[in-house]
Amino acid sequence: MSEPWQIEDIPDVDLLFMRVHKNDIQNGNPIPGVFRNRGTGDQEGMSTDWNRHSTAEQTKLRANRPEWRGGVIEMSVGEVRKIPRQSVFHAPLPDNRAHTNVKGPKSGGVEGTQIRYLFIRV
Amino acid sequence: MPAVTLKAHFNGQQIVLDEPFALPPDSQLMVTFVPQPESADDAREDRSARGGDRELPEILPKELAPLANAIEHSKAICRHPPEPGDDSALGCSTMTWDRATQILIQHALAVWEKAKVAIRAPAISAGPDGSVDLYWTAAPHGLLLNVPADPQQPPTFYGDDASNPGSNRTAGTLDPSQPVDVGVLMWLAHTAGK
Numbered sequence: 001m002s003e004p005w006q007i008e009d010i011p012d013v014d015l016l017f018m019r020v021h022k023n024d025i026q027n028g029n030p031i032p033g034v035f036r037n038r039g040t041g042d043q044e045g046m047s048t049d050w051n052r053h054s055t056a057e058q059t060k061l062r063a064n065r066p067e068w069r070g071g072v073i074e075m076s077v078g079e080v081r082k083i084p085r086q087s088v089f090h091a092p093l094p095d096n097r098a099h100t101n102v103k104g105p106k107s108g109g110v111e112g113t114q115i116r117y118l119f120i121r122v
Numbered sequence: 123m124p125a126v127t128l129k130a131h132f133n134g135q136q137i138v139l140d141e142p143f144a145l146p147p148d149s150q151l152m153v154t155f156v157p158q159p160e161s162a163d164d165a166r167e168d169r170s171a172r173g174g175d176r177e178l179p180e181i182l183p184k185e186l187a188p189l190a191n192a193i194e195h196s197k198a199i200c201r202h203p204p205e206p207g208d209d210s211a212l213g214c215s216t217m218t219w220d221r222a223t224q225i226l227i228q229h230a231l232a233v234w235e236k237a238k239v240a241i242r243a244p245a246i247s248a249g250p251d252g253s254v255d256l257y258w259t260a261a262p263h264g265l266l267l268n269v270p271a272d273p274q275q276p277p278t279f280y281g282d283d284a285s286n287p288g289s290n291r292t293a294g295t296l297d298p299s300q301p302v303d304v305g306v307l308m309w310l311a312h313t314a315g316k
Contacts, residue, residue, distance in 0.1 A: 023211065024247075031247035032255045032266055033212045107250035110293050114280040116249075117266040120257065121284060 005092035008052075012078030016048040016088070016100060017059040021070040030073055035119035036106050043091060045101030048075070050090060054098035062096060079122045083115055182230070185240040189230055193223050196246035199254070212248035215271065222246070222254035222269040225277060225296065232302045233311050241310045260313035265292070267306065281309050 020030045037045050049059040056072040063070075077088050086104040093099045106115050130139045130153075137153065145151075178190040199212075200219045223246070230241050242258060244267075249255040252271030258264060258281075265281030276298055282291035296303050 021211070026245045026247060029245070029259075031212075031245060032257055032268075033247055033249040036250045107253075110278045110280060110295060112250070113266055113268045113278040114293060116255075116268075117257075117264065117280045117282075120259075120266070121264060121282075 005094075005097045007090050007092065010050055010052075010077055010088055010090055010100065012076075012081060014077045015051040016075045016077060016080065016102070017051060017054060017056050017072050017098075018046070018048045018075065019059060019063060019068075019070055020073055021068070023070075025071065030120070032116040032120050035116045037103075039101075043101065045089070045091070045103040046106065048100045048102060049096070049098035050100045052098070053092075054096075059098075075119075075122045080119075083118045083122070084111065086115065178227075182227070183234060183240075186230055186234060189226070189241065189243045192243035192246060193226065196223070199246065199248045212250075214248045214252050214254050217273070218252060218254050218269060218271050221273065222256060222267075222277075225267070225269060226256055228301045229303075229306055229310060233307055233314070237311055239311050239314045241314045258310065258313055262286075263309070263313045265306070265309050265313065267296075279303075279306055 018034075020034050024031050024034045035046060038047060039045060049062070051074070056074065060070075060072050080086055080088055080102055083104075086102055089101050089103060091099050091101045104115070105112060106119075130137050132138075178193055182190050197219065200214055200216045226244065226246075233239050233241050242260060244256040244258045244265075247255050247257070249268055254269045256267040256269070258266075262284040263281065264284070265279060267277055267279040269277045276295040278293075278295050280291070280293045292305050292309050294303070294305060296306070
């Protein structure tokens with residue numbers, strides 16, 4: 001699919017889904033390290049899916065490789081936006097209209113530790 | 123006013139807050155006395171006296187057995203290769219893991235020896251850029267301590283009380299010249315009994 005999806009504003013009340021590999025889950029919870037940026041350029045950020053255009057199951061099925069094993073966590077957009085220096089941007093991909101980046105630093109110094117801590121608590 | 127944790131020290135005559143805080147007159151205070159080893163060398167001597175390279179269960183008191191188990195199991199974060207399909211696996215070096223677990227052991231022993239409180243075992247995991255994370259959660263309190271891969275960079279920590287995160291929180295860097303951090307000790311002791 002290659003439709004040029006329109007970039008939309010994401011309301012605070014909506015949810016973001018994110019895949020977490022089974023090795024990054026301890027005692028049923030994601031480890032702090034999963035909250036990190038990936039990608040480069042305009043697509044640099046923490047990759048998530050917006051629940052307006054995706055279900056948790058669809059997010060899980062978007063894993064690049066069939067042997068991937070893990071789960072999907074959900075985060076409130078409004079709560080994510082309360083974390084210092086984090087912003088939520090709809091960044092649709094040709095094959096994923098729901099794709100959304102959470103931009104902003106997530107490592108380095110006390111601030112990075114604070115930010116990842118606050119992500120765990122969302 | 124909600125409960126607040128503040129750092130302070132004894133200057134030889136009175137207890138002095140490390141940072142200004144507007145306390146109302148006749149405020150009720152609870153003071154936690156946390157003696158520290160005098161230097162990192164002392165801490166190393168202490169460790170040596172405790173058994174040097176002996177296995178953790180022999181070094182730690184039995185009350186800290188869950189902590190010893192968590193540390194033993196966490197060795198895997200340094201050595202398990204990425205699994206098929208896991209193209210974003212986190213990893214760390216044994217050296218960074220060792221620094222992180224030494225910090226953990228020193229703080230656990232300090233709390234145990236001074237207050238006879240067994241801290242709960244944290245989630246020990248690989249963090250960003252080859253670092254190691256130690257994460258404690260005991261609702262409503264939590265603490266994340268990150269040990270960077272670069273030994274020249276100080277570990278950093280952040281924690282709060284989810285019921286009152288605006289005013290009851292702790293954050294900072296560990297002083298490499300001090301084997302334990304008073305702020306971290308107090309927070310760990312605070313969450314231990316939950």
